[in-house]
Amino acid sequence: MATFRELARTPGVARIIAAQLTARFPSGMISLGVLIHVEHMTHSYGAAGTVLAAMSIGQAIAGPITSRWMGRWGMRPVLSALTLLYAAAITVIALTPLPVPVLVALGLLAGLSTPPVQSAVRTIYPKLVNSRQLGALYSLDASLQELIWVAAPVLVTFLALQVSSVLALLVVAAVALAGGAWFILSPEVGRVRIPRSRSSFGKVLRKPTVLLTTGLGVLFIGSTAAVEAGIVATFGEGGVESGLVLAAYALGSLTGGLGSGGIPMSPWSVARRLGIVVLGSALTLVMVANPFWLALALFIAGLGFAPALAVMLAGTSASVKFSETAEAYGWINTGQLIGAALGSMAAGFAIDGGGPVGAYLVSIAMIAGAAIIAAVFHRGFPDLRHRDASPIPDTEQLPIIT
Template structure:
């Protein structure tokens, strides 16, 4: 914990962490919020799912392109424009009764224009701390983001019960707007200058560490989407038990992030962290009751935040500064696609053999992720002894 104290004593860092968490908090609310509001508007979960899929596809396809724009037009300018476009589209969805195709179009625009807060902050972090603190910082960030996925859906469900779906969407949009504004006015964000990249869109994927991180993180997140579907199917839609089990898994991620985060990344670290996740999911296979699944997924959670942190450290340590926003955006795109594939395959498996089908899909996907991370470990940095920074990524003192 002493290391985390050192991290948080870096001038301005605690404020940036709080600001980006607030700006990203609606990510834990929009999926369920859009689904419930569109079902209310159009009277069908099929229609609601179509709008939600459009929103997700917009985010996945536009993320890398939007992130590259920050080096051309400026960080704050891109954050401001995307926030306004996204908020406007979501406001239209929340307030107007329109045909389904209009909501689908609005969903695509809202998703495509989601402000690139995550690529921005993960590009900023290496400029604020020395490299020896990168691993604990990214681990702290990954652990704290569990708050988004634990409390976001809970808050949304509570607001829907009190206000209804439309007003709840307006509250969520308000959180996004003011969170993004708080993040944009932070001095560190306003001073961030990303040099123009000389690479064409997608060329950064030719770097083995980037492609490895995109593929492995996609399978990893796909596995978690599958196990979440399996847990919900085991206890039934809307069951309190499912939420409790998933919350305990998130608690495990928090514990794992704080416990492992201070350790430097080694070539075997990602595979080991994924193996911990795999162990927990394998233990969950025969479990059908709350206690057994909670213990198993708590163990899986212990490796979750450390694995997510590893992806960020790999990018920060191997990619030129000008290319890091796009690299982080590709990881986000991979994770969105992985979640979609994992959920889809899990759905087929659940229909065939029940809730355990989702867990089986998760075990297979995380096994593949672990094997790939182990086989291609030479493409992962060794930061145990303070290796030198890659070109153009050495931390610098931000002007005051």
């Protein structure tokens, strides 16, 4: 914890973390908010799911593209334009009764214009702290993001079901504007300039760590989406047990992330930490209908979640040039979005075929696959026990007068 106290005293760290969490808070609200609102408008979960699918496709496509734009036109212009467009699309969905095809188009637009705050802040981190603190900062980032996935769904569900789904989406848009403005106007965003990448689009995926982390993200986040579907299927959409069990998962991740901040990161760290997630996930099969047991099992699984993500983020930073970091994190985010969609889909079919236990089996299979891949290809991760996680400096040829 001394490492985190030191981070908190570093100028700008607390401010930029709070600002980026606020700017990213709508990402935890938007799915449920749109689902409930469109279902209320159309009386069709199929239509609502189609709008959500369009939004997810837009986010997956845009992630690496808009992240790369920040190196061309600057973080503030790109983030400002996308934040305004995103908020406008959500506001139109909230206030205007429209046919389903138009809602799908607006959902796609909202996905395409989702501001790449996550890529931006993880690009800023190496310029914000000294190299010795960087690994701990990635651990703190991976841990605190759990607050979004605990508080945001509760808030948007309460607003949409107890007050109005229109108000819920307007709150999403308002938080996006307010949080985005706070982050964009933060001095740290203005001080960091991402060099324009000289490599072609997508070339960063040739880096083993980026490709490995992107692929692991598909399985890693897919496993989480599957277990969430299983929990909802076990206790019902309105069951208070679902929220408590998922909160235990997030609390375990927060605890693990904060507790692992000072542990050196080796090439085997991802596999070892994913092994903890596998263990906790496997324990869910012991008593799948007992909320207290599931909470304990997923708390154990969570202990490895944020620590594993922190190693992947730090390893990515250490493996690419500074000009490539934003695009690299954009690809990683795209992999995670694809994983969430695949995990939810596979879990849905498994629940239809064999009940909630099918979703838990899907989750275990995906996270075990991730752990095996991380072990087999552990050399794809850099050894950060004796070096820092700073990006590779950008260099260029200089003319010499002779």
